[in-house]
Amino acid sequence: MTAMTTYNLISRWSGALGVCAIVAIIRPAHADPRAVVELFTSQGCSSCPPADKILGELARDPSVIAISMPIDYWDYLGWKDTLADARFSARQKAYSQVRGDREVYTPQAIVNGSVHVIGSDRAGIESAINTTKKTDGVMSVPVTMTQSGKEINVSVAASSQAPAAMHGEVWICSISKAVPISIGRGENGGRQVTYHNVVRNLLKVGDWNGTAGNWTVPLENISREGVDGAVVYVQDGSHDSPGAMLGAAFTTLH
Numbered sequence: 001m002t003a004m005t006t007y008n009l010i011s012r013w014s015g016a017l018g019v020c021a022i023v024a025i026i027r028p029a030h031a032d033p034r035a036v037v038e039l040f041t042s043q044g045c046s047s048c049p050p051a052d053k054i055l056g057e058l059a060r061d062p063s064v065i066a067i068s069m070p071i072d073y074w075d076y077l078g079w080k081d082t083l084a085d086a087r088f089s090a091r092q093k094a095y096s097q098v099r100g101d102r103e104v105y106t107p108q109a110i111v112n113g114s115v116h117v118i119g120s121d122r123a124g125i126e127s128a129i130n131t132t133k134k135t136d137g138v139m140s141v142p143v144t145m146t147q148s149g150k151e152i153n154v155s156v157a158a159s160s161q162a163p164a165a166m167h168g169e170v171w172i173c174s175i176s177k178a179v180p181i182s183i184g185r186g187e188n189g190g191r192q193v194t195y196h197n198v199v200r201n202l203l204k205v206g207d208w209n210g211t212a213g214n215w216t217v218p219l220e221n222i223s224r225e226g227v228d229g230a231v232v233y234v235q236d237g238s239h240d241s242p243g244a245m246l247g248a249a250f251t252t253l254h
Contacts, residue, residue, distance in 0.1 A: 034139055035129040036233055036245045037066045038110045039119050040092045041195070043081040044074035046187035051107030051119030056196035058125070059177070065231055065250045067175065067197045071106060079186030083179065083198055091242065098241050112138050113235055113245040132244070137161060137236070141247030145172075145232050152217045154232050156247065159210040166210030168236045168246055174200045174222060175229035177252070197231075200224055208234055208246075228253050 039055045041048045058066035071092060072084035095116065096104050107119030111128035114135065118124060132138050142157040152172070159166045176198045183191050203222055205215045222230075231250050236243030 032139075032142060033065050033248055033250070034063045034133055035065070035112050036139070036248050037064055037125060037129075039066070039068050040071050040088065040106055040108045040110070041068055041119065042071055042074045042084065042106045043181060043183050043188060043193065044077045044079045044186045045106045047120065048107045049188065049191065049193050051109070052193055052195055054120060054122050054125070055109075056178075056194065057122075059196045064129070065233070065248050067173065067199050067231060068195050069199050070195065074106065074186075077186050079183060079189065082181060083195060085199075087202065088199070091239075094240060094242055098237070098243065113242055114138070135244060137166070137246055138244050139247060141234055143232055143234060143247040143249040145230065145249055145251055147219075150219045152219060152222065152230075154205055154215045154217065156208055156213045156234055158212040159246075161210070166208070166236075166246070168208045168234050168243070169238060170205040170208050170213070170215065170232065170234050171202055172205050172217060172222060173202050173231045173233075174224050174227040175231055175250075176200055176226050177229050179226075197229065199231075200227055204239070205232070 037058055039051060041052055055066050055068055058064045069088035070081050070083040071089040072081060072086050073089050075081055092104055095110055096102060103116055109117045109119040109125050111117060111125060112132040114132045115128040117128050141159055144155045146153045154170060156170060179195045179198050181193055181195060183189055201224055205217060229252050233248035234246040236246055
């Protein structure tokens with residue numbers, strides 16, 4: 001389902017792109033993932049369930065950090081998405097503005113903050129991963145998370161490129177790894193769909209200038225009921241102008 005006909009509606013939205021919440025514990029088993037894949041999906045989109053299934057498959061790949069960001073602009077079609085967040089809709093729109101197009105639709109996968117692909121196109125997603133990984137700086141910065149008592153420590157390594165050329169933001173996201181939803185009405189009425197690695201909240205940790213950095217986040221600031229995973233990522237640009245993914249890490253919370 002494309003959103004070209006609702007672009008004018010979407011264009012009226014404003015606000016922060018992200019916000020997050022989390023609880024991180026240890027360096028993930030695969031410390032240097034090759035990609036971050038963000039799926040913009042909706043319970044009210046009949047084309048989305050195949051993409052949601054693929055996102056679940058990608059979530060089992062330790063070399064990929066795959067997350068779901070449910071949007072809210074299809075809620076008027078007869079079913080209010082129970083996981084949707086207007087901040088995710090705004091983030092999707094911001095990506096399109098950075099690219100200079102109006103390609104805002106569901107299911108849409110954004111790969112490494114750079115390329116958009118139809119979310120149900122597994123081959124297209126893999127191709128985008130391989131293409132974006134060749135870009136200088138993409139997923140080149142090691143990132144770790146550790147827990148110390150009631151605090152989460154985030155560490156971002158220095159860039160291998162000239163620090164003056166690097167700038168970005170560090171965000172942490174609380175994740176629910178599997179959320180089954182029974183959809184009562186709308187295009188998917190009567191279906192049960194499981195959504196994977198659903199972002200439940202976002203929190204900006206700090207700014208990154210290419211040099212090594214460390215941040216401490218109180219657990220009470222990021223924990224939330226139902227959260228059992230965490231993602232931290234470093235992204236070029238800003239929340240208003242999101243760019244390439246520079247590094248990321250994922251951990252299961254126990």
